[in-house]
Amino acid sequence: MNVIRLYQKHIIFVSVLIGIFLRFYTATFGSNYDFETWNIGANLIKDGISVYTIPDSDSWGRFNWGPIWPYTLYIFKVISGEDRLTFHLFLTGYLTIIDLLICFFLYKLFGKLISILYFLSPLTYLITGFALQFENTAILLALIGWYYYLKDSKKYYYLTAVLFGLSLSAKHLLILFPLWLFFYEFIKSKKFDLKVLLLNVFHKFLTYFIFISFFLFEIILHLQNSKDVIEGIVKYVIKYTHLMAYQLLDM
Numbered sequence: 001m002n003v004i005r006l007y008q009k010h011i012i013f014v015s016v017l018i019g020i021f022l023r024f025y026t027a028t029f030g031s032n033y034d035f036e037t038w039n040i041g042a043n044l045i046k047d048g049i050s051v052y053t054i055p056d057s058d059s060w061g062r063f064n065w066g067p068i069w070p071y072t073l074y075i076f077k078v079i080s081g082e083d084r085l086t087f088h089l090f091l092t093g094y095l096t097i098i099d100l101l102i103c104f105f106l107y108k109l110f111g112k113l114i115s116i117l118y119f120l121s122p123l124t125y126l127i128t129g130f131a132l133q134f135e136n137t138a139i140l141l142a143l144i145g146w147y148y149y150l151k152d153s154k155k156y157y158y159l160t161a162v163l164f165g166l167s168l169s170a171k172h173l174l175i176l177f178p179l180w181l182f183f184y185e186f187i188k189s190k191k192f193d194l195k196v197l198l199l200n201v202f203h204k205f206l207t208y209f210i211f212i213s214f215f216l217f218e219i220i221l222h223l224q225n226s227k228d229v230i231e232g233i234v235k236y237v238i239k240y241t242h243l244m245a246y247q248l249l250d251m
Contacts (some may be wrong), residue, residue, distance in 0.1 A: 012112065016103075018098055019119040022055065024121050026129030028094045035132060037062065041070040042077035042085060050222040052232030062238035065230075066169040066211075067218045069134045082204045088132070095128040098136045109150075114125045141167035149181075161203045164209025172237075173212070 029062060041051045051063040053069045063070060076094065080086040099119060107115040118124060127133045145163030148156040164178055172214060182204050214231055219226050 006009045008112065015116045015120060016100070019125065022120075022125040023092055023096050023099070023129040024089070026125050027088055029130055031088060035084075038073050038091070039077070039084070039087070042073040042186070044068055046077070047050050047224075050218060050225065050232070052218070052236060053222070053225055053228040054232070062236050062240075064236050065134055065171050066171055066237075067214045068137075068166075068170045072134070092129050095132065095134075095136060098140050099124055099128055099174065102136060102143060105140070105147050108149055109143075114210065135173060138167045138171035138173050141170060142177065153185075157199070157203060158206070161206040163165060165207040168207070168211035169214040178207045184240045199227040 024251070040054070044051050044054075051067075054062065072094075073091075076090040080090050102117040103119045106118055119169075124136075141163050145160045145167065148163070149160045153160065164174075167173075168175060168178075182200055185200050186197070191230060215237075219229050221228050
């Protein structure tokens, strides 16, 4: 049994090394148009301009993410300076760490095989090394929240609400998940309990409040241009579609 466990640990270790190598190797392929947006977004924040106020005449820089991502970009841009390759590699390293944390919680929830398959999936290292997409951060936060929810939803009541809210604030991929969870909890209850129902409602309210509060902070931070910020959030976050992205690229 000890030999088998040691063998499994070696497989996991080698898989992690291969996954990390493939992510950074893919980063050497270059980047797509999103990387231009990341550079623009970081520079806008440096100049005190909201990323949601980019005019339609500019074919780059459409931010359909929550404010967490552009400010994350700004931090790495400051660290890397004006060197594009360094900036790219910093982002790849950050997203690789997020992928490793996702693997850890996938392992906790579903076992070794699922976590290894995720980390070695070509899609993940293309997204992390080449496309540099932030969605894995939203997935990680939701996954951690789900892990603690399954562990003890009462004990981690506030923690799960905050994690789900932060997940939506990073990227609203799971915007309907709190609603689904509300009805799941309601149906799971075998008898009607007003206190339980109110706790359920407040939990979801807190999740969505955290999500909205990041955008409110962005509006307050740029109060002089609040109208433009609000219009940008509505157009490029709430009403965003992939078709819109292709139309902007054709400008």
